[in-house]
Amino acid sequence: MTYILGVNAGIGIFHDPAVCLVDEHGTVLAFVEEERPRRVRHSPGVKSPALAVAHCLRTAGITPQQVDVVAVGWDEPRMSARAGSPWHFDSPRHLLGQLGFHGTRLPDMQFIAHHQAHAASAFYASDYEQAAVLVADGNGEDECISLYRARRGHPLVRVERWPQVYSLGHLYEAASEWLGLGRRGAGKVMGLAAYGTPGGEIPAPGWLRAGEHGLISALGTDPAEDYYSTHRRWRKRIVQFAGTDGPSQPAALLDQDPAAVRVAAAAQATVEQVMGWLARQARELTGIEELCIAGGVGLNCAANGRLPQPLYVPPVPHDAGVALGAAWCLAAPREPRLLSPYTGGHPGPLPKGLAGAKVHDLEVDRVAELLADGRIVGVCRGRSEVGPRALCHRSFLASPVEARMRDRMNALKRREPWRPFGPVTHLQPELWSPIGHLDRYMIGAAHLTARGREALPAVRHADGTTRPQHLRPGDEDFVTAVLEKLTADGHPPVLLNTSFNGPGEPLVETAAQALACAQRLGADALATDDALLRLSPGSEAGA
Missing domain, CATH: 3.30.420.40 (ATPase, nucleotide binding domain)
Structure with a gap:
């Protein structure tokens, strides 16, 4: 071996x-x-x-x-x-x-x-025999955007690339820092941008755009520009655009700050428009309709959801x-097979001395009853998922049928109250628009239907979209069984699904971490591989 x-x-x-x-x-x-x-x-x-x-x-x-x-x-x-x-x-x-x-x-x-590594991670994780591949991130060795032609059994062939002055990643990071959300606040910027698009109108300031002769950057074309210079120059452009050095409101109230919303919407509009043009270029230059996307920009669900199918984005498009x-x-896989995201470790045993917790046998009916009753249940079962999206192995689950659940979940996770959540289902309900493979890993935004907007207020974002996960047979049998029980009892076949972590933390990995996190944040219950723990309010693991 x-x-x-x-x-x-x-x-x-x-x-x-x-x-x-x-x-x-x-x-x-x-x-x-x-x-x-x-x-x-x-x-x-x-x-x-x-x-x-x-x-x-x-x-x-x-x-x-x-x-x-x-x-x-x-x-x-x-x-x-x-x-x-x-x-x-x-x-x-x-x-x-x-x-x-x-x-x-x-x-x-x-x-x-x-x-090249980014391109391979996306193409070989897909079930395509051949594909155009678009890589967009902050920067590689000396490029920020690349296009590839990929075929099984053949080397990847790069067909185009752009230097760092065209970096969508650097631009978006500069916007995040201007907003006070830090270098790693891209997901928050994307959520805030939805508050600046009433009626579906998307502003675009022309920082990066497609012209008659290709992609145009407001920073010019110098290939010698590096991260520090491009980031500094994008920050200056954003200050000029906003007319101020930063937002007038704290992070929790950014949705009420017109300048902040405008900056977020402008950055998002730039990403969506440039990625749309790049997707067309990738297909035209390779002559292949199947498209794969990798690089940190591939985590932008709103941009992914606007791109035409067929499209595949892996669960871990960013640098990891x-x-x-x-x-x-x-050693590339020879047969097309979709990547399972469940590649991490097992939860391991629960800690001894479960103060503040009542332990029950893990039963589908009992978990479904808790969720139907408006409780928040943490799930830490099986091998952990790779990437930033919780895919029901390290998730908080709740019922999405009441709008107040969004407020409660944001409060529990100590998040800004304007941030959205996504749903998970085992069916194909007519609640949102289809988005192909993107709903495998919660990596694309879908538009809620009228029925979806009415039935699922806790996962409805300001622009009428949501970021769904669709469980296929064999993906996650326990959560699927819970969804089936809820459906049989007359509830919508959908749950709110969000990451099992607290502010500034990665996803929990072990059962011990899950118990400590659930008790610290105030979840109602925890489902592990073989037990259901009912948690007392305000309790701490090991207290």
């Missing part, structure tokens, strides 16, 4: 280090982001995800000595040359040591171009996904 360990690690990364272990057939054995075992969201500044390496090896039941190749999702020699610094022959050995590989038998190390893509560049 050959083992290949893909990593988002090394000198190129700024956030979201991750590790993925595959065999020679490209089968994913384990895939986890460093933030989960480290318990620091995005793990910024961590260049060597050693905890995730150990996690993946432990999950697969192998030792470091059994790993044959480590594939890095960045071309470090190319980056060193671009920076004008020498590439040292012992650099791979140094990085291997930081990742936990020691001794006389070390794995080989190979460096994969960042956007290059761990998967780098491994697949060396």
